Amino acid sequence: MSVLSKLKEAVICLRAGRVTLPYPATARPVPEKFRGRPIFDAAKCIGCAGCASNCPSREILVVDLCQEIRILQYLGRRCTYCGRCADVCPEKAITMSHEFETATNCIGDIRQRLDLFMSTCQRCGRCFKEPSHLEQLKQKGYRFDDVQNERWVLRSQAYLTSEAAVDDMKIEI
């Protein structure tokens, strides 16, 4: 009985043939919908900060330098490539690329910084009209994140403490 099983198992193995992929020499192409590293397009971005408010990892920071200039910084350190930013972006300025080999020993390689020129409406920038769900639940408008120390500032906090938060990630560059 058991010999028969062994034979059957041998047949399974022989039928399978060779399946090992030659990675990393050649990578298998990823499907169309693959969620790789998000790429921010400064030309399309209107600076609505919807991505920053919806990022589960809090890896997109926004600060307004003055009335006209808004800095949007994507850090990518603990980004999980969930694609929520690309979902909520009203201008489709964020695309989930097909890049997945993003290992680096310089974290700055993944960082993207957008210097955005905002139109002069002081209240809302060029305010975006969000088409779909959860409209009421999202924070909109001006944000004040701590770009220098690379951390997301909770809405309830009205001021910035000088020392770095305990959980800030320090990566030697």
Add this chain to the structure above:
Amino acid sequence: MIARERLNQLKEKFGPAIQRADLPGDSRLFVFVEPSALKAICQHIFRDLDARYVTSIGLDDRPCSGKFLVAHDFAFDRDHLLCSVLAYLPADNPKVDSISDVVPGASWAEREMRDLVGIEPVGHRYLKRLVLPDGWPDGMHPLRKDVPWNHVPAGYDEEREFTFDEPPEGCMVVPFGPFHPTLDEPAHFRLYVEGEMVRGCEYRGFMVHRGIEKLAESVLTYNDIPMMAERICGICGCVHNVTYAQAVETAVALRAPPRAEYIRTIMLEIERLHSHLLWVGLACHIVGFDTLFMQSWRIREPIMWIAEKISGNRKTYALCVIGGVRWDITPEVRAELRQVLDKLEAEWRAVVAAVSKDKNIQKRTRGVGVADMTLVKNIGLIGPVARAAGADIDCRRDHPYAAYDRVDFDVITEFGCDVWSRVVVRMKEVFEAIRIIRQCLEKMEDGPLQVPIKDELPVGRIGVSSVEAPRGESHHFVITGENNRPHRWRVRAPTYQNLQAVPMMIKDQQLADMTISLGSIDPCFSCTDRMETIDLKSGVTKVWSQQELESMTRRGKA
């Protein structure tokens, strides 16, 4: 109205001790009771009404009601009813009678409650610290609302050592883990061995806490949490993602559109396919049969690719948001998925035909790691472990969610109570999963993927949801809160219950069978250890190995 009937039964027996009840539907029952009567009521539900114990939840409700809240969740599987028994405790002295002597499976949940919320289970016989690291100062409870999420407690004592229990007379101690070739994740078992026979063990885990629950209650928002929830587990991530979304949806009386429900069902079953194939491979690897390990994983690979095609990732599908799903199943993917399933079914049939007669595997697994019905009942075992002991429970049928009420499938049960039966259950469940996906593809109707949410989600509603993960029932308990985030979110992963039975399962067995017994519950320590507020980056694990080394050298000197 089975929920009403059960409530009347309780009212008849306990009368004034039942303060109020909430029946949001026929499948949920929330009973608020006097804390003094909590134990008696739980005993009645568990023993006389024969409900299955699910989990216990402690909650710091002081910002809302000025009190602490404790909840014990039970499931009436035959009645399709999930029941929570809740009691408010005074803020100055949160103590509650422990139910662990009538419901042994509640032991861990009560210890966790004591560690994290500071609710004292009076009468608990084994109040050793479970979740918090050993150096954590006493009286500091991280899940209390007055503790910030990024708080680092003063007085963290790195030198404080963990005290192990005394081994029984005449037994040697064999440490197993935290790093061991057959353990994929860190956990420590201190085995008491008499010759080759294991006489008992002490478990020490919770080494990979990430503080996800605390983050959810203080930083994340409703739609951020699904993406974090699926990172609770690398294998059954989508389960947590869906369970959370469903718990919130039941709390706020929201229903995902039918197409979204079908897609959720399909993704959950795809996940079950990949998990079961992975597990069969791993189990073979543990017993030293690497041929099948390789083949099983080869057969599994197309499933990962189709998942990648649907969701954009092999794992962590990022599927749900509150009120729907994010990814559609297009006609092309649908056709391809059918092909993948056909090929998988044929290949798996060949494997099952070969393995089910293989004497070598059976010799290693028959009569090993026995968990019988008594253990299933007492500890509240779930999933393939329970079904291999003849317990006919499956959340997909008993507490239908998503589109499971619209598909036809069998619940596989075996009666061997041992590891072999668990292998058989899992191997057969693969075919059921294929059946379910095929039916979903057939029946899936067109329509929207998400329901638009027009109003703020209401505050203070309770929602529970149970989803049948590949390893067993995954249970989420949510109380909605202000600031667009839950007030309390408690995750009970299947391994949390199943792991508690391991000491009983390996008792009086050969030491060599320990690994497959443990492997047979498909343990997932990251699910179990899901929460803690200290970061691994602060060096807890590193400190531990150092400390252990130090104490070893010290002992060597003495």
